[in-house]
């Protein structure tokens with residue numbers, strides 16, 4: 001018996017701004033059973049695209065009889081000195097999974113990006129999202145590092161040092177504070193991402209004698225920490241605890257504080273957050289596929 005007519009007839013093509021509404025609808029359906037439940041609406045989706053530098057003209061939709069059944073959102077920029085495409089979300093609606101739709105999208109777009117001179121593909125994936133981890137491994141991605149996601153409903157109190165001034169600073173001022181980092185922030189927490197989303201962020205600097213010696217970047221009102229660092233020379237003096245306490249007072253009282261994508265190798269930083277009441281909620285792999 002000939003089964004060829006039952007084979008999925010997926011058509012992959014690049015999207016554009018006119019696809020926003022069907023894309024959002026397909027995104028919500030594809031992530032409806034996601035390992036981490038979340039709410040998405042048009043405003044949040046626009047913020048997600050902007051944060052991650054997504055270009056819809058270079059993002060792919062997978063169609064079956066003109067219905068969008070899958071997508072792969074791509075952001076573009078520089079990562080560790082290489083031109084990079086960043087996977088800001090790949091999804092397929094539940095009843096069209098395991099039929100090769102994701103493989104078809106990558107088969108369609110990877111040669112285009114390679115020919116355009118893009119050097120690597122970057123992404124993060126939740127470590128226990130087995131279908132996605134398998135997909136990316138099958139495509140040839142390798143694990144670069146592990147990132148942890150920590151959360152605290154309430155903050156453990158500690159003695160707070162107030163011998164320094166806390167005040168808001170701008171994203172432009174962050175550039176020179178890179179020297180405080182022990183590890184590179186993830187794509188969505190990078191300085192470039194913070195600049196793109198600055199109107200949704202609060203950046204607090206801690207100053208001693210007019211010099212910035214520590215800072216925190218978090219989503220205004222929501223306490224979702226994107227960057228957090230204290231100058232090596234000023235660690236162990238209560239600056240980090242004071243920054244955290246300030247974030248707590250500036251955010252909605254019922255929201256949990258979250259630290260997203262902390263490099264797992266930073267054990268001292270993890271211990272700092274644990275001492276303040278944070279617990280690891282999940283982990284992600286940062287993965288890379290070299291294209292050149």
Ligand SMILES: CC(C)(COP(=O)(O)OP(=O)(O)OC[C@H]1O[C@@H](n2cnc3c(N)ncnc32)[C@H](O)[C@@H]1OP(=O)(O)O)[C@@H](O)C(=O)NCCC(=O)NCCS
Pocket residue numbers: 030031034088089090091092093096097098099100101102103104125129130131132134135136138
């Ligand atoms: C991950 C996801 C995008 C895969 O899409 P898909 O179209 O079903 O994947 P494909 O059919 O192209 O499968 C390609 C490969 O991925 C792996 N894979 C996909 N689904 C899998 C599953 N349920 N279990 C184990 N491996 C799986 C397999 O290696 C598979 O190859 P194989 O079928 O030859 O074994 C889909 O499960 C999904 O939308 N999940 C929810 C959203 C999500 O988690 N996205 C990823 C993070 S952004």
